[in-house]
Amino acid sequence: MKGFKSLTATLLTGLMLTSPVQAANPASLSELLKTVKSDSIVESKENKQREAEFRANRNQQAALLKQARAELAAETNRGDELKATFDVNDKELTVQTETLRQRSGTLGEMFGVVRQYAGEFKGLFAASQNAVQFPERDVLLTKLSESKELPSTAELENFWHTILQQIVVSGETSTLPATVVYGEGKEAVRDVTLIGEFNAIADGKYVTYVTQTGKFEELSRQPSKNIMRNVPGFEAASGSYEPLFIDPSRGVILSLLVQSPTVQERIDQGGIVGYVILGMGALGALIALFCFLRLTLIGSKMRRQTKTDTVIPGNPLGEIIEAYQGHKGDNLEDLEAKMDEVILRNAPSIERFVGAIKLFASVAPLLGLLGTVMGMIGTFQAITLFGTGDPKLMAGGISEALVTTMLGLVVAIPLLFFYTLVHSKSRRLVQMLEEQSAGFIARYQEKLHAADS
Incomplete structure (x- = not known):
């Protein structure tokens, strides 16, 4: 009898450890037996269901693996084809480059010369006061100086025309509206008379062109009276020749001249x-x-x-x-x-x-x-x-x-x-x-x- 009780306690302990859900404590051994059998049936069904799901997933994973292997093989074949195509194109590109070099002949040297002179003339034209007359030529010169392709015939002609245009305006006098900056920082649009590449005057005074701003600035101090006496007559002249003092250094000598102190400043x-x-x-x-x-x-x-x-x-x-x-x-x-x-x-x-x-x-x-x-x-x-x-x-x-x-x-x-x-x-x-x-x-x-x- 004592051994039967020990066996019963052991079964109860095992039931409590293995059973996921326990509604209530069994009242008798017969209820305990029923409960154990019921739980065993539920667990058997769950195990079968899990086994079925595992087998289904295993078949699906095998199919996915087979599909991935097929795609890998297809991509490998495609990579080999692309590599072969690349090698063929590379050889063809080498052949075409050599053909282009042979057919272009001296055009490559001409392209280098055009780029060099376009860069030089771009700097010269940007520093010229006539840049306010032709702002569009900067686009052409920038393209020619920075381009990595051969220039077209039309671009070469435009470059040639731009140089001739600069030569022509360097020997002419023209008047056009432009922004003039005064000593106190004020700006105003005035009629500026350009004397070729040398000097510019506005409102009876000499002005200088500032490359950084693209505007004209009035000199802080005008030259002496014997130089200034011809400016009003020159501005008022229309089609006639009038005397005027010009600075052949494009304003450098004039700026140094106005910076030199007067006699009174020397005395001070x-x-x-x-x-x-x-x-x-x-x-x-x-x-x-x-x-x-x-x-x-x-x-x-x-x-x-x-x-x-x-x-x-x-x-x-x-x-x-x-x-x-x-x-x-x-x-x-x-x-x-x-x-x-x-x-x-x-x-x-x-x-x-x-x-x-x-x-x-x-x-x-x-x-x-x-x-x-x-x-x-x-x-x-x-x-x-x-x-x-x-x-x-x-x-x-x-x-x-x-x-x-x-x-x-x-x-x-x-x-x-x-x-x-x-x-x-x-x-x-x-x-x-x-x-x-x-x-x-x-x-x-x-x-x-x-x-x-």
Whole structure:
């Protein structure tokens, strides 16, 4: 009995482990047996169904494998056919390329020449101010310069016509509307007159063509008046020849010309020292002019005095004649003393202010040297603060140094000439007094000898 119970417990445990669904615990062994049999039947059906599905899938997988193998074989055959076709086409392409090379002959060289010149002319035409007249030619030149095929006859003719067109417009003057950019950044459409490849003018002023923007820009500063005076007449002319200054370098010389500083700008670069030098130069020139006119007036009076014995007031020679005529004694030394006294009294008056001209001529270079030293000091201070990386920081001091030196020489050289001129004139007048004085003394001495004899 004990062994039967153990067997029953074992069966129940196995039923609980194997049965997927257990509705309730069996009440008796007979119910347990029924349940076990029922579950066994269900499991048998499920197993048969699974087996049937596996067999069906196995047959289907075999069919798919067979189909894939057939497709692989077909594709392999197709790949072999394509490889054979590729080899045949490759050989045919080699043959055709060689045939093309033989038949083209020198066309290949011509193609290279056309590409080269098309690229060069594209750059030249893009930089030309006449590009605003013919914007469509850039498309043709770009195609010819970048194409990998032989150009057609029509393209070669168009290229030839484009070159001839550029040659023609380079020697013509034309007026067309174009965009002009002014210094403050404003833009306006104006009638621009193109003078060949050289220059362009608009509203009575010179303008330059900017390749990057395809527009014209007004020069920041126009040339001098003697160059600009012909521009209005040239713009207003219709079919007639009018004079005009042109720049054969396509605006390079003109841009350099307008960038060069004016005289006033040069003077401003000299700073305070430069203005002091110019002030001294002006003062020295006025003194030289005053001395020259004064000596000229004195000289004219003295020359008139040499033609008459009547004393003309206001000239040193008249004083000498007056001293000679007023001498009544027989003492020659007294007459000489009177003559010397007149000469010594009038010589400083004749040479008055002449030394000031020499002083200004001597001081001007020294002031220029002072400005040079000040400018170099400023330059070295800029180098100390900012280094030598930017030359513009040093340009101001160097410019001031050079300009003041230049101004000092500009003032000193003319003043030296003025001083030499005025000094020579004053010396001639003093020499004339001495000669006349010696003549009167000799005449008086002759009278004394005649009286003694």
